[in-house]
Amino acid sequence: MLVSEVVAELGGVARRMDLERYGCSADQIYLAVNYRNVIKVRRGVYASTGTSPLIVRALRVGGRLACLSALEYYGLAEPQPHIHVEVKANASRLRIEQRGVVVHWTRLPQKGSPLVVSPDRARVQTLTCRDELHLDEHRRVEKRQYVQQ
Ligand SMILES: [Zn+2]
Numbered sequence: 001m002l003v004s005e006v007v008a009e010l011g012g013v014a015r016r017m018d019l020e021r022y023g024c025s026a027d028q029i030y031l032a033v034n035y036r037n038v039i040k041v042r043r044g045v046y047a048s049t050g051t052s053p054l055i056v057r058a059l060r061v062g063g064r065l066a067c068l069s070a071l072e073y074y075g076l077a078e079p080q081p082h083i084h085v086e087v088k089a090n091a092s093r094l095r096i097e098q099r100g101v102v103v104h105w106t107r108l109p110q111k112g113s114p115l116v117v118s119p120d121r122a123r124v125q126t127l128t129c130r131d132e133l134h135l136d137e138h139r140r141v142e143k144r145q146y147v148q149q
Pocket of ligand 1: 066067068084102104125126129130131
């Protein structure tokens with residue numbers, strides 16, 4: 001099986017140890033990255049080519065696309081100033097960029113795609129989101145409703 005096929009088989013993202021379990025050698029992985037058959041998103045983590053840049057950013061942080069960014073991905077929200085990423089509570093080696101990343105920690109078992117949360121889950125996440133810009137937007141909406149009454 002080609003490295004790119006294994007990554008696709010595993011849902012579009014694979015760790016190096018997963019690839020090795022499928023029999024991919026270090027050379028094959030190296031060549032797959034060099035020939036751009038897969039994207040190296042971070043050390044030891046690979047994604048299918050053609051993966052949305054939003055999802056690649058979330059994978060680089062160390063989680064999957066979430067909240068408003070997931071809604072943006074599904075075409076249900078405007079482009080967001082920050083990227084919202086769901087990260088397991090016990091995750092390590094995160095790359096939380098200085099600014100622009102809103103992390104949603106979760107203790108719940110990961111369900112669905114390893115790349116992006118479902119639209120339903122994304123909507124729920126927006127309710128507890130700590131993104132200040134997002135909160136401002138909420139306040140503006142509340143204010144508008146208040147003025148209209
Ligand atoms: Zn959020």
